[in-house]
Amino acid sequence: MTTATSRTVNTVLGPVPADDLGVVAIHEALLSVVPGAEHAYDISMDRAEIFEVLAGKLAAFRAAGGRTVVDSTGMFHGRDVKLYEALSRSTGVHVVASTGLGPEEDLGGYFLTPQTDPPTPWPAEKFADLFGREVTEGMVVPRVERRRAAGLVATCATRGGPTPTDESLFRGAARAAVATGVPVSIRYGADPLAELQLLLDEGLPADRVVVGNLDRTEAVAAGWPAAVAERGAYVAIDHVGRNDSDHHIRDAERADLVAQLVAAGHAHRVLLSGNAIGVAKGHPDYELPYAHVLTAFAPLLTSHGVADEDVQQILVANPRDLLAVR
Amino acid sequence: MSRVNTVLGPIAAEELGLVAVHEHIGYGMPGSELDTQWWKTPEQRYEETVPKLRRFAEYSREYGGCTFVDATGICNGRDVDYYKSLSAKTGVHIVAATGFVGGDTALRFFADATVDYLMRQFVHEITVGIGDTGSRAGIIKVGVSRGFRMRELDLRIYRAAARAALLTGVPIFTHLAVDVEPALAVFAEEGLPLDRVLFGHADDGVSQGRVNETAILGGGGRIGFDTFGYDLELPDPPFWGRHRRERLEHFLRLIGEGHVDQVLASADANCSPLGWPGVEGHTVNYIYEQLIPDLRAEGIDDAMIHRIFVENPADFLTLTTN
Numbered sequence: 001m002t003t004a005t006s007r008t009v010n011t012v013l014g015p016v017p018a019d020d021l022g023v024v025a026i027h028e029a030l031l032s033v034v035p036g037a038e039h040a041y042d043i044s045m046d047r048a049e050i051f052e053v054l055a056g057k058l059a060a061f062r063a064a065g066g067r068t069v070v071d072s073t074g075m076f077h078g079r080d081v082k083l084y085e086a087l088s089r090s091t092g093v094h095v096v097a098s099t100g101l102g103p104e105e106d107l108g109g110y111f112l113t114p115q116t117d118p119p120t121p122w123p124a125e126k127f128a129d130l131f132g133r134e135v136t137e138g139m140v141v142p143r144v145e146r147r148r149a150a151g152l153v154a155t156c157a158t159r160g161g162p163t164p165t166d167e168s169l170f171r172g173a174a175r176a177a178v179a180t181g182v183p184v185s186i187r188y189g190a191d192p193l194a195e196l197q198l199l200l201d202e203g204l205p206a207d208r209v210v211v212g213n214l215d216r217t218e219a220v221a222a223g224w225p226a227a228v229a230e231r232g233a234y235v236a237i238d239h240v241g242r243n244d245s246d247h248h249i250r251d252a253e254r255a256d257l258v259a260q261l262v263a264a265g266h267a268h269r270v271l272l273s274g275n276a277i278g279v280a281k282g283h284p285d286y287e288l289p290y291a292h293v294l295t296a297f298a299p300l301l302t303s304h305g306v307a308d309e310d311v312q313q314i315l316v317a318n319p320r321d322l323l324a325v326r
Numbered sequence: 327m328s329r330v331n332t333v334l335g336p337i338a339a340e341e342l343g344l345v346a347v348h349e350h351i352g353y354g355m356p357g358s359e360l361d362t363q364w365w366k367t368p369e370q371r372y373e374e375t376v377p378k379l380r381r382f383a384e385y386s387r388e389y390g391g392c393t394f395v396d397a398t399g400i401c402n403g404r405d406v407d408y409y410k411s412l413s414a415k416t417g418v419h420i421v422a423a424t425g426f427v428g429g430d431t432a433l434r435f436f437a438d439a440t441v442d443y444l445m446r447q448f449v450h451e452i453t454v455g456i457g458d459t460g461s462r463a464g465i466i467k468v469g470v471s472r473g474f475r476m477r478e479l480d481l482r483i484y485r486a487a488a489r490a491a492l493l494t495g496v497p498i499f500t501h502l503a504v505d506v507e508p509a510l511a512v513f514a515e516e517g518l519p520l521d522r523v524l525f526g527h528a529d530d531g532v533s534q535g536r537v538n539e540t541a542i543l544g545g546g547g548r549i550g551f552d553t554f555g556y557d558l559e560l561p562d563p564p565f566w567g568r569h570r571r572e573r574l575e576h577f578l579r580l581i582g583e584g585h586v587d588q589v590l591a592s593a594d595a596n597c598s599p600l601g602w603p604g605v606e607g608h609t610v611n612y613i614y615e616q617l618i619p620d621l622r623a624e625g626i627d628d629a630m631i632h633r634i635f636v637e638n639p640a641d642f643l644t645l646t647t648n
Binding site: 034035036037039040041042075076105106107108109110111112113114115116117119130133137140142143146282 | 457
């Protein structure tokens with residue numbers, strides 16, 4: 001109860017006491033723009049409209065009892081720090097924004113084919129510096145200014161397994177986290193244990209990592225959620241509300257999975273999220289409320305025998321412990 | 327009526343004056359905007375850029391004006407509102423490009439796009455405008471990704487560009503003229519006359535021995551000697567630099583062989599680079615300060631210089647539909 005009281009979390013409006021976070025939606029997107037889509041001739045980037053839609057969704061989340069939304073899409077997928085500041089101010093929802101890049105196909109040529117001879121892709125230490133400075137010096141508004149510190153480093157591996165550049169991104173993210181004290185979010189590509197190990201090899205404690213995508217059908221079949229928890233990392237069951245995907249388990253199975261993890265003593269390692277997208281540009285909308293976990297899935301957990309204190313642990317304490325800067 | 331799209335609106339080709347056909351106000355690879363090491367204040371950007379453009383305009387008085395063709399494609403820091411302010415204040419006509427420097431500078435949204443979507447993107451930017459600027463692109467940039475090998479995405483962009491060029495009448499210029507056979511095949515399949523294509527960077531130091539000039543010239547294409555000034559004689563030349571004398575002799579050789587109407591020259595300089603250090607001492611004004619004097623010294627007369635820098639680029643840039 002008091003372990004995190006002196007700790008703070010980096011939000012877009014500055015550090016806040018970790019105990020003030022309340023219910024956290026941990027793996028979400030606010031404005032999500034496929035890199036380049038902002039230049040598309042047929043995509044509108046009307047800021048007032050984007051703000052209005054996001055503000056409405058954040059207000060609904062708050063009305064349902066939510067207090068904090070984490071935009072875990074990194075620094076190059078539509079992140080708009082000044083927009084998020086205004087949204088947080090106007091809705092009262094804490095917004096934690098992320099630094100980080102990935103997977104490789106989402107990077108720009110600056111990182112992959114730089115103007116050097118030969119065009120060697122960026123190594124881990126350069127990514128570590130880029131991400132680390134977004135924490136120590138602030139998140140960038142490209143070519144204009146730096147704002148507040150990033151609250152986490154988010155990266156993602158290529159489906160099918162990390163490319164060499166993905167591996168550099170993972171190692172760079174881990175080094176930045178070790179240096180600055182923020183956590184890392186990874187979305188695994190093929191093998192969450194091996195990909196988690198990349199971060200641990202850099203000296204990052206396992207409890208500073210959240211591994212996403214663990215409600216994929218293959219992940220559950222392989223027993224990876226429990227295995228990740230046993231390594232000491234956080235397990236993100238992060239497609240709650242998605243019941244029409246051949247690649248993911250359904251909510252009833254998610255509830256069973258959570259109950260099993262809790263029964264195995266992993267309640268303090270479970271995180272729940274919907275991968276909701278506030279506004280999507282360049283890819284399909286995904287109209288899941290940020291409060292879906294809180295309003296629809298938490299009651300399901302109760303009916304699957306998960307105790308209220310474990311639900312609170314998962315929705316409040318775990319994200320607080322993860323996000324608190326060390 | 328001869329028209330060329332500039333950032334301040336269409337103008338008659340007769341108004342272009344001397345044309346620098348492949349230049350950059352500022353180029354940065356996509357993602358460089360995230361790296362603060364390259365950031366400049368707006369004051370610095372204007373301070374680095376305006377004097378170069380004003381000097382370019384002053385040098386060009388005898389030609390009736392000048393035109394700066396910006397070869398910075400989508401995703402590389404192209405900033406049309408900025409170009410408009412520069413053009414309005416300096417009197418230099420600026421032509422903006424749609425398209426991409428190469429597949430490796432097309433971000434994921436475009437890398438995942440079909441030929442048809444890419445074509446619509448280019449056509450929109452040429453006929454309606456770039457973003458919400460109202461400025462129409464006057465040329466399409468395409469190119470070969472790093473590594474000197476045409477990739478599938480590069481070719482998808484070439485094909486979309488060929489279709490957009492046929493529909494709208496703007497020309498195409500390329501980043502690199504290496505591995506040109508697949509490009510020639512695409513243009514042939516799409517029915518685009520090769521005099522609408524300028525195969526660029528055929529003169530740079532790293533492309534020598536890799537450019538099939540015979541195929542380009544034989545098909546009626548244009549060859550870009552557009553890295554004039556990236557001389558190995560500079561204090562800190564880039565890896566694509568070449569000895570000044572060697573490049574000049576290469577250019578003169580093609581003119582001597584009767585290809586003067588199939589070559590265009592430019593400096594590919596950055597007024598104020600966005601995502602790389604740039605090359606100290608190299609500007610668009612190399613055309614006036616070194617190249618034209620070198621050509622005169624080699625016996626190229628004023629009429630020929632006019633043909634290379636005024637008439638032929640005007641012919642190339644003029645919107646041409648058949």
